[in-house]
Amino acid sequence: MADQTSTGLPRSIEAAWGLGERPSRGPKPGLTLDRIVAAAITVADTEGLDALSMGRVAKELGSSAMSLYRYVTAKDELLALMVDAGFGAPPEPMPEDWRAGLTCWARAEFMALITRPWLVQVPITGPPVTPNQLGWLESGLKSLSRTGLDAGAKMSAILLVTGYSRNAATLAIQIVAPPGEQIMPDYAAVLRKLIDPDTFPELTAVVDSGIFDADDDHSAEFDFGLDRILDGVAALLPAKGEAATE
Amino acid sequence: MADQTSTGLPRSIEAAWGLGERPSRGPKPGLTLDRIVAAAITVADTEGLDALSMGRVAKELGSSAMSLYRYVTAKDELLALMVDAGFGAPPEPMPEDWRAGLTCWARAEFMALITRPWLVQVPITGPPVTPNQLGWLESGLKSLSRTGLDAGAKMSAILLVTGYSRNAATLAIQIVAPPGEQIMPDYAAVLRKLIDPDTFPELTAVVDSGIFDADDDHSAEFDFGLDRILDGVAALLPAKGEAATE
DNA sequence: GCGCTTCTGCGTAAGTTATACGCAGAACTA
DNA sequence: TAGTTCTGCGTATAACTTACGCAGAAGCGC
Numbered sequence: 001m002a003d004q005t006s007t008g009l010p011r012s013i014e015a016a017w018g019l020g021e022r023p024s025r026g027p028k029p030g031l032t033l034d035r036i037v038a039a040a041i042t043v044a045d046t047e048g049l050d051a052l053s054m055g056r057v058a059k060e061l062g063s064s065a066m067s068l069y070r071y072v073t074a075k076d077e078l079l080a081l082m083v084d085a086g087f088g089a090p091p092e093p094m095p096e097d098w099r100a101g102l103t104c105w106a107r108a109e110f111m112a113l114i115t116r117p118w119l120v121q122v123p124i125t126g127p128p129v130t131p132n133q134l135g136w137l138e139s140g141l142k143s144l145s146r147t148g149l150d151a152g153a154k155m156s157a158i159l160l161v162t163g164y165s166r167n168a169a170t171l172a173i174q175i176v177a178p179p180g181e182q183i184m185p186d187y188a189a190v191l192r193k194l195i196d197p198d199t200f201p202e203l204t205a206v207v208d209s210g211i212f213d214a215d216d217d218h219s220a221e222f223d224f225g226l227d228r229i230l231d232g233v234a235a236l237l238p239a240k241g242e243a244a245t246e
Numbered sequence: 247m248a249d250q251t252s253t254g255l256p257r258s259i260e261a262a263w264g265l266g267e268r269p270s271r272g273p274k275p276g277l278t279l280d281r282i283v284a285a286a287i288t289v290a291d292t293e294g295l296d297a298l299s300m301g302r303v304a305k306e307l308g309s310s311a312m313s314l315y316r317y318v319t320a321k322d323e324l325l326a327l328m329v330d331a332g333f334g335a336p337p338e339p340m341p342e343d344w345r346a347g348l349t350c351w352a353r354a355e356f357m358a359l360i361t362r363p364w365l366v367q368v369p370i371t372g373p374p375v376t377p378n379q380l381g382w383l384e385s386g387l388k389s390l391s392r393t394g395l396d397a398g399a400k401m402s403a404i405l406l407v408t409g410y411s412r413n414a415a416t417l418a419i420q421i422v423a424p425p426g427e428q429i430m431p432d433y434a435a436v437l438r439k440l441i442d443p444d445t446f447p448e449l450t451a452v453v454d455s456g457i458f459d460a461d462d463d464h465s466a467e468f469d470f471g472l473d474r475i476l477d478g479v480a481a482l483l484p485a486k487g488e489a490a491t492e
Numbered sequence: 493g494c495g496c497t498t499c500t501g502c503g504t505a506a507g508t509t510a511t512a513c514g515c516a517g518a519a520c521t522a
Numbered sequence: 523t524a525g526t527t528c529t530g531c532g533t534a535t536a537a538c539t540t541a542c543g544c545a546g547a548a549g550c551g552c
Contacts, residue, residue: 026499141448151455163413209397232474272528
């Protein structure tokens with residue numbers, strides 16, 4: 001009886017969809033969800049996610065912590081909205097060719113995550129339900145629309161790619177600049193001290209190859225894995241050559 | 247001068263590698279790192295990661311919170327050790343064929359993550375440095391040892407697969423049984439209420455296809471994506487037919 | 493125009509947390 | 523046996539989320 005309105009989602013999420021019929025009875029709200037989320041993002045951008053507390057956000061707005069709870073029922077909700085706004089609108093328009101489109105899409109996600117490292121730190125609490133999150137999903141599916149894949153395959157492919165971007169970004173962030181504290185100065189040196197070449201022969205060979213020392217281009221590294229995934233997807237397609245026709 | 251010993255890593259991590267020379271002067275420790283980690287895992291398994299506090303772990307051991315800080319300098323360290331122990335030893339032996347081996351490896355990781363949902367909730371704070379973590383890495387690399395790939399390609403491939411397992415597990419956990427609270431009862435219904443078919447045509451089509459309703463086999467879903475990735479890796483290999491020999 | 497209702501901002505406070513500090517006493521060394 | 527070096531742990535602090543409830547604003551019905 002409490003949530004007759006609609007989706008069963010928290011009110012703030014519905015508000016993000018524009019579903020909130022604003023009550024016309026009481027005093028006008030002095031804040032806005034948008035302003036709160038923007039302030040929270042500012043804090044996270046400049047001081048990191050650990051520094052983000054309700055009080056800190058409120059101070060940013062010149063308000064008090066408890067005021068925020070008129071707009072958001074819990075901190076988790078604020079985080080969800082921050083993630084949605086932090087990603088921003090999905091990249092559009094994109095190349096027609098499915099492969100070029102997905103590449104563009106994946107790179108955009110990777111860049112978004114690198115730009116705001118706290119995005120990957122926010123614990124995922126459920127399937128995507130916010131506008132931009134679903135917008136990105138839609139945008140990715142669009143690239144595959146002419147491939148002839150069925151719905152399940154499309155979703156799997158998209159999940160594959162988005163998961164890869166997330167993972168690559170997480171790694172890139174951690175090795176280059178861990179958000180919390182110190183940068184791992186010489187991962188290769190640490191590994192060399194820890195692992196015994198007899199029990200870790202393969203890993204030793206990788207360390208000796210020097211790829212951990214020479215911190216090479218992240219983009220190249222990223223594209224390599226992405227191309228593997230897309231090769232796999234490509235192998236799925238009916239060999240009609242549809243992808244080539246304008 | 248503080249950490250002349252070795253790696254610059256926290257002492258508890260070094261202890262996990264067996265590097266800790268136990269001092270023979272004072273009273274015998276009443277606890278063990280292993281016991282602490284085991285108790286923490288018990289708490290996480292039964293009550294979830296949110297319920298895991300230093301005090302809660304101490305109560306499990308009949309000890310006090312501050313005692314734990316003789317073994318672990320911060321909660322983060324305990325979490326890192328929990329993850330390492332939670333994964334357990336890597337799956338071995340594995341099939342010789344690289345593809346069968348990696349499939350087995352990826353499934354094992356997926357299962358480990360599904361079995362202990364809190365594993366994916368622990369925030370990643372850096373590159374892997376604990377014994378089992380690196381053991382899994384070694385184990386994965388081993389599958390690729392006869393493929394002729396260079397070190398960088400091997401690492402990329404492994405990162406690809408492990409990232410995929412992580413991602414698939416995260417999704418599976420969230421949709422089937424979110425660790426925090428409520429199960430998303432009908433994701434498809436929620437989406438139908440939120441999205442407008444005109445602005446989300448692709449997503450609408452996917453929802454209408456019913457794949458969100460029929461919560462199908464996770465294993466099949468998992469294997470699909472994995473095969474895509476391995477197809478991509480396979481396309482990299484020199485066409486010697488080495489993979490087919492024995 | 494008047495009171496009632498409904499809402500907002502926000503102060504207060506409660507309940508949890510991680511963890512710094514330091515002491516009493518145990519166990520080993522000489 | 524004296525001294526040293528540890529351990530367990532009590533106390534205390536600082537930070538955090540958030541329940542509760544009040545004072546007052548803004549609109550509604552009459």
